[in-house]
Amino acid sequence: MIINPIENGIVIDHIKAGKGMQLYNILHLGELSCSVAIIKNANSVKLGKKDIIKIDEVIDLDLDIIGYIDPGITVNIIRNGVNEKRVNIEAPERITNVIKCKNPRCITSVEQELPHVFKLTDRENMVYRCIYCESKAK
Amino acid sequence: MRSVIDILDLSTEEIDELIETALDIIADGKKYSEKCKGKKLATLFFEPSTRTRLSFEAAMYELGGQVLGFSDSGSSSASKGESVSDTVRVVSCYADIIAMRHPKEGAPMVASMKASVPVINAGDGGHNHPTQTLADLLTIKREKGAFEGITVGFCGDLKFGRTVHSLIGALSRYKNVSFVLISPDELTVPSYIKKEILDAKNIKYYETTDLEKAMPELDILYMTRVQRERFFNEQDYIRLKDSYILTPEKLKNAKEDMCILHPLPRVNEISVAVDEDPRALYFKQALNGKYMRMALILKLLEVQ
Structure with a gap:
């Protein structure tokens, strides 16, 4: 399967398959x-199978969200057909308003205007906890 | 400006310092009777609590300060839909320090982010209750002399029992402390506490449903109440509430110098006959709570 190379844009690579x-x-x-373009189940030396997203324009991406979804991802910025910048994503220390706390006892369940903030408490197992009630993100 | 939301907000050195201040207050309370003159404590209790609120109020009065506040959300602006953030911003204009209890977990943390004065968490749902832990620690220190090397049995509701979680966290920072976790299967310590505190720090512990069998090993027996307000389902509460009732007979095999602690209020999990036993320290523990709250207020208000 062939997807044309992009001239100016972003390639989000090494996304865990699925x-x-x-x-x-x-x-x-x-x-x-x-x-x-979303390419699913592409062959990968590193991962066996991987997903790739190609965006035909350089846009601002929230790298924290990407890091939360999958810290193994690489983001490549392509300008004039050249890979100008390659960013190895890491799991962010904190994420704000990416996911919601599902604990019905949490203060965020009644005070809607509060930002839903999670912090990384276990990098190895990618455990994020709500900063207010410390419930694990699901 | 410093707040205390979680017992782990305080280092072990700071806890030692607070214990030292509390012991000095016990030795010579008069010395402290005007330390907070002109200062006001706001007790914001969005959930009813008699002893914690009164303990905070007594603590502030004994330091020569004054107290204002409310004792349930029905008599506060929360009943009109005001947010915690707005309430504490306003209260910060009137008081020098806030003690807050709220049924929702994390509410005091929100308060500490918005208030311009120190906030003390006086209990947030089933989550944290750091000043109860300070009371527990002072009691253990006074009775046992040190935290190192003790075996602590926790009995009752270890799932929702915030005092249990906080005390496990606090004691886990000392050497050679071991735990016996005694509860019905439905109310065991949450797995994240086992994994992230006990296993991570390689702390010796085991879980059991049998209180009497564990009794001879214990230096401290920390009893807890199965709390109706933590259950969404009344039937579960009724089924589990009488799982453990401590009686003089059950204490037969306990060490002679074992300490029986309870955060109070008690319902029926400790028979009143146990109150006469010299090992029953829960009322002394409540008194220790007042001294530690005094020490904490002094620390957070930076009063010398």
């Missing part, structure tokens, strides 16, 4: 007017 669509949705890529 997570491409989740990333597409959480980054609201469906709202873009440029071309966006």
Whole structure:
């Protein structure tokens, strides 16, 4: 399967197979007017199978969201057909308003205006906890 | 400006310092009777609590300060839909320090982010209750002399029991402390506490349903109440509430110098006959709570 190389845009690479669509949705890529390609189950030396997202425009991406979904991802910024910048994503220390706390006893369940903030408490197992009630993100 | 939301907000050195202040207050309370003159404590209790609120109020009065506040959300602006953030912003204009209890977990943390004065968490749902832990620690220190090397049995509701979680966290920072976790299967210590505190720090512990069998090993027996307000389902509460009732007979095999602690209020999990036993220290523990709250207020108000 061939997807044409992009001249100016972003390639989100090394996405764990199966997570491409989740990333597409959480980054609201469906709202873009440029071309966006999701390649599922591409062969990968590193991962066996991987997903890739190609965006035909350089846009601002929230790297914290990407890191939360999958810290193994690499983001490549392509300008004039050249890979100008390659960013190895890491799990962010904190994420704000990416996911919601599901604990019905949490203060965020009654005070709607509060930001939903989670902090990374266990990098090895990618455990995020609500900063208010310390419930594990699900 | 410093708040205390979780017992782990305080280092072991700071806890030692608070214990030292509390012991000095016990030795010579008069010395402290005007330390907080002109200062006001706001007790914001969005959930009813008699002893914690009164303990905070007594603590502030004994330091020569004054107290204002409310004792349930029905008599506060929360009943009109005001947010915690707005309430504490306003209260910060009137008081020098806030003690807050709230049924929702994390509410005092929200308060500490918005208030311009120190906030003390006086209990947030089933989550944290750091000043109860300070009371527990002072009691253990006074009775046992040190935290190192003790075996602590927790009995009752270890799932929702915030005092249990906080005390496990606090004691886990000392050497050679071991735990016996005694509860019905439905109310065991949450797995994250076992994994992230006990296992991570390689602390010796085991879980059991048998209180009497564990009794001879214990230096401290920390009893807890199964709390109706933590259950969404009344039937579960009724089924579990009488799982453990401590009686003089059950204490037969306990060490002679074992300490029986309870955060109070008690319902029926400790028979009143146990009150006469010299090992029953729960009322002394409540008194220790007042001294530690005094020490904490002094620390957070930076009063010398």
